[in-house]
Every structure is written in C-alpha cells, then in structure tokens.
Amino acid sequence: MGAVHQRIARRALTPGAKLPSIRALAETMRVSKSTVVEAYDRLAAEGAIRSRPGSGFYVAAPLAPLSLAEIGPRLDRAVDPFWVSRQSLDAGEGMLKPGCGWLPAQWMPIDGIRRALRGLGRTAEIAALTDYGPALGLPPLRRLLSRRLSERGMDAPPDQILLTESGTQAIDLLCRLLIGPGDTVLVDDPCYFNFLALLRAHGAKIVGVPYTPSGPDIALFAQALAEHRPRLYVTNSGLHNPTGASLAPSVAHRLLKLAEAHELIIVEDDIFADFEHEPAPRLAALDGLDRVVRIGSFSKTLSASVRCGYIAGRRDWIESLVDLRIATGFSSPRLSAELVLAMLKDGSYRRHLEALHGRLAKARAATRRRLGALGIEPWIEPAAGMFLWCRLPGGLDAGEIARRAISADLVLAPGNVFSPSQTASGFMRFNVAQCTDDRVYGTLEQAMKAAA
Structure with a gap:
C-alpha cells in the first residue's frame, strides 16, 4: 500500500x-x-x-497537491536541500550563512547597479520599462553573450541563445523538453543540491556518479551508462559545486566519447564561469553545442535580484524551448536584461570581477586557516570561487552539527544535502565569502563539541 x-x-x-x-x-x-x-x-x-x-x-483518487518532500529519500530537515535553502533565504539580519550559495550583499557591485538603474530610468525606451521582451530575449544582450562565449571557444550565434530568468529556470525548461517521468538522469555525487530537488520534481530517476578532483569517475560513469541508460547528465564543469574542482581535459574528452556512444545529452551548468582566473575545459566548447547544452547566469556575480540567465544550445532545441518558455513564463524580464547589458557594456562588471577574484582568494586562505584550527580540512584546494568542500574530523556528523548550529543562528550546509547516495555525512560545504565573521568559528566549534 x-x-x-x-x-x-x-x-x-x-x-x-x-x-x-x-x-x-x-x-x-x-x-x-x-x-x-x-x-x-x-x-x-x-x-x-x-x-x-x-x-x-x-x-481512482484525484491527485493531491504535489509535495516535493514526498519525492526521494525521507531525510531529516537538516540534511534536506529545502532546509538549507529556506534557512538561507529567510535568514534575519543577525543570522550568519556560511552554508548559503551566494555572495554577501556588500560584495556585489552596488554602485554599478545603481548607476545602471539611473541610466535606464533616464534614457531607456518606454517599451524597455513596460513591455514584454522578445521571444528569445533582448537581441543586443544575446549578441554580447555570443561574443563572450566565442572568447571561451564556443560558437553560439545569437539565435542559439535563449534568455531565461535564472539558471534554475533554464534547467527546468530543459527538463520539460528532454525528459519525462521515470527517465534516468546522471548527476555527480556530490552535486548542487537543487539539481536533486528539481529532477525529483520532474519525476526523474536520479543516479549519482562519484566525483573526483578531475571530474566524474570515468569507469563508474561508463558503468552507469551501460546499466541505467540515462537520458541526461547534469553537471558543473568549471568550479564544480560543492567541491570547487575543475574538469581535466582528458576526462572531458572521455566523457564526450561516452556520451556519443550512449546517445547521452549533457547539461553543463556554468553559472560560476566568471569566478575563474583561467577557464577550465568546457564540454560545450569541445562538443560544439551538439550533445551539450550550456547554461549561464548572473545571479552569483552581479545580482540575485536581477533575474537573468540563458541557455545556449542547438537551434532545434532552442526553437522548442522558446515555445516552452512562452507557455510557462511568457517572456524573459526585459528590464533585467537591459540592466545586465548596461553593466556588461560600461566596464563596471569587468572591474567588479577583477576585484572579486582577489577578495575571494584572500577569503579562501583565511577560511582554510581558521577551519584548519578546528580540525576541518578541505577535500581539495580550489583554484578560484567561493566554496570549500571540507572533511570533518573524528567521524563527526555534519547533519547533527547543522541542527545544533541553527539554534545559534548559524546556517550550515551538511554534506548529505549534496549527495544522492547519502554518503557525505562527514563533509560540509563552506562559502568563504560568508565566513569572515569571527562568530562563525566560535559557533561552529560549540556545535562540533555538542555533536561529539
């Protein structure tokens, strides 16, 4: 029953x-x-x-309202993707959020955003302030994105780029297009926890492949392809979330050969690309946007409030995605696209990224040092980005620590949130930009002692 x-x-x-x-x-x-x-x-x-x-x-029974909590394994809320997201999104002014996935507000280009908003208010056409955007999204922004992708080795003409509200909406649209309930999707283990939540919402069967410092374990990846015959593989190639690892060229080439042999489609979520100093190999560039779909967004580097993402992919898929976009969201936010375009064109975004790279490097070093004093060690030393994927000492359970820390207004991200196999209870992801307050380490130490 x-x-x-x-x-x-x-x-x-x-x-x-x-x-x-x-x-x-x-x-x-x-x-x-x-x-x-x-x-x-x-x-x-x-x-x-x-x-x-x-x-x-x-x-016979009519469908009850969909409850995502009923989909997938029954987890304690402290090791549930929605727990981390809800606590981070609803955090009050006094709460600390080293478990969240975004930069503090004061790290964002506030002056540039205000300047762009004032400029749009003075000079933008009335349609830009009031009307829906075109079906594919604002043409000048798509042309600029096409040039940016070309600089990274990807040939994506403007008509192969669809603007979306976010990276999450982009993946949602691709799931609507490419899979149905019961289809198998491969993900990394660990992977970004909202991949798991979104795929479960689409009724997908999720299979995790262990992730290594150079990419997914190729032998186990091939085994999963043969055993489960998945339709999709969803991943981050550069600055993998949560580990901070980057895909090695040899692994990338072997992945694409396996994808071709097994008719696998790859969704490459690349929203952290602008955090890199030197770009790692990209599956979309090596593949020529044939089997690989590339997703981007400005939520992490510019503003989460200005909703603007995009999909770059095959023309026939983009054509179908436009119809889905109209059916489910009608149009991309035109004002957000105009704002992003203004900041990309005036140079303020480039200057912001240059400063951000240095600031994050200092934060990674400081966070690594202070976590090390508590016996918490990084799995790898990321070359860039905001995340440290860390191993806890002495068999401590990350979920138990997170439960105790939240009562002291500290939001943490325990490892099993990211693991489809639930084998990461001894790990935790730390956002170094959110770890600059001394209270993070004092509260974390107390929670670890209580959990022990």
Whole structure:
C-alpha cells in the first residue's frame, strides 16, 4: 500500500493509470499474491484505486497537491536541500550563512547597479520599462553573450541563445523538453543540491556518479551508462559545486566519447564561469553545442535580484524551448536584461570581477586557516570561487552539527544535502565569502563539541 501511495504522490501513477497485475506486483515485491490482494482491497476501500472486473485495478483518487518532500529519500530537515535553502533565504539580519550559495550583499557591485538603474530610468525606451521582451530575449544582450562565449571557444550565434530568468529556470525548461517521468538522469555525487530537488520534481530517476578532483569517475560513469541508460547528465564543469574542482581535459574528452556512444545529452551548468582566473575545459566548447547544452547566469556575480540567465544550445532545441518558455513564463524580464547589458557594456562588471577574484582568494586562505584550527580540512584546494568542500574530523556528523548550529543562528550546509547516495555525512560545504565573521568559528566549534 505504501509503495502505491508513494508512486501516486510522485506522479508516477496518475488517475486512470492501470496498476500492475496481482501476479506481477507479487513477483516484483517478493510477497505472496494474497498479500497483494489484501493491499489492493484496502486501497480500493479507501478510494485510492478501483477495480474493473476482467480488466484489473486502476488509480481512482484525484491527485493531491504535489509535495516535493514526498519525492526521494525521507531525510531529516537538516540534511534536506529545502532546509538549507529556506534557512538561507529567510535568514534575519543577525543570522550568519556560511552554508548559503551566494555572495554577501556588500560584495556585489552596488554602485554599478545603481548607476545602471539611473541610466535606464533616464534614457531607456518606454517599451524597455513596460513591455514584454522578445521571444528569445533582448537581441543586443544575446549578441554580447555570443561574443563572450566565442572568447571561451564556443560558437553560439545569437539565435542559439535563449534568455531565461535564472539558471534554475533554464534547467527546468530543459527538463520539460528532454525528459519525462521515470527517465534516468546522471548527476555527480556530490552535486548542487537543487539539481536533486528539481529532477525529483520532474519525476526523474536520479543516479549519482562519484566525483573526483578531475571530474566524474570515468569507469563508474561508463558503468552507469551501460546499466541505467540515462537520458541526461547534469553537471558543473568549471568550479564544480560543492567541491570547487575543475574538469581535466582528458576526462572531458572521455566523457564526450561516452556520451556519443550512449546517445547521452549533457547539461553543463556554468553559472560560476566568471569566478575563474583561467577557464577550465568546457564540454560545450569541445562538443560544439551538439550533445551539450550550456547554461549561464548572473545571479552569483552581479545580482540575485536581477533575474537573468540563458541557455545556449542547438537551434532545434532552442526553437522548442522558446515555445516552452512562452507557455510557462511568457517572456524573459526585459528590464533585467537591459540592466545586465548596461553593466556588461560600461566596464563596471569587468572591474567588479577583477576585484572579486582577489577578495575571494584572500577569503579562501583565511577560511582554510581558521577551519584548519578546528580540525576541518578541505577535500581539495580550489583554484578560484567561493566554496570549500571540507572533511570533518573524528567521524563527526555534519547533519547533527547543522541542527545544533541553527539554534545559534548559524546556517550550515551538511554534506548529505549534496549527495544522492547519502554518503557525505562527514563533509560540509563552506562559502568563504560568508565566513569572515569571527562568530562563525566560535559557533561552529560549540556545535562540533555538542555533536561529539
């Protein structure tokens, strides 16, 4: 009964769908046929299913509102992706957020944003302030993005770029286009936790592949392809979230050969590209945007309030994505696109990035030193970016530490939030830009002692 209820909650079974026969379910679940008969009788009695004599059993109950908490493994809220996101988004002024995934407000280009807003208010056409944007998004911004991608070795003409509200919306649109409920999707283990939440919302079967300092474990990646026949692989190539690792050229080439052999589509989420000093290899550049779709965003480097992301991909996919975009969001935010364009053109964004690279380097060194004093060591030394993926000392459980820390107004990101296999309980991700306050380390030390 629980299995049937769960499949209905996940939308794997919808009203009118036929259930497995009594014999088939008994064999699948390794129980007797009489057990299945009783389960179906009870489900019929409560109105969840109905019997059609001579035909079988069918789902009868109307769909309940979708609850993402019911999708995937049942986790304690301290090791749940939504727990970290909600605590970070709703944090009050006094809360510290070393577990969140964005820069502090004072690290963002505030003066440049204000200057661009004033400029738009004075000079922008009325349509830019009031109208919907074009179907693909603001043409001048797409042309500029095309040039930026060309500098990174990617040939993406403006008509192969679709503006979105964010990187998350970009992945959502691609999931709507490329997978259906029950399709298998490969992710890294660990990976960005919202990949897991979004894929579960689409009813995907998630398979994790262990991640190494140079990329996914190629032998296990090939094994997963042969065993599960996935439709998609979703990853970060540069400045991987949460580990900070970068893809090695040899691994990138082998990944693309495997993708071609197994007809695998790769979604390359590259929202951290502008944090790099020297760009790592990109699957989209090596592939020529054939099997690889590239996603970008300015939420992490410019403003999370100015919603602007994009998808670069094959023309036929972009054409279909436009229809999906219109159906689900109608148009990209034109004012946000105008603002991003203004900042990219006037040089303020470039100057902001130059200063940010140096500031983050100092923060990584300082955070690494102070965490080391508590016995917390980084898995690797990232070349750039805001994240340190760290191993806790003495078998400490990151989820337990996070539970204790939140009562002291400290939001942490325990390792199992990022792990589809739930094998990262001894790890934690730290955002170095959010670790500059001395209280982070005092509260963390107390939580570790209490957890021990």
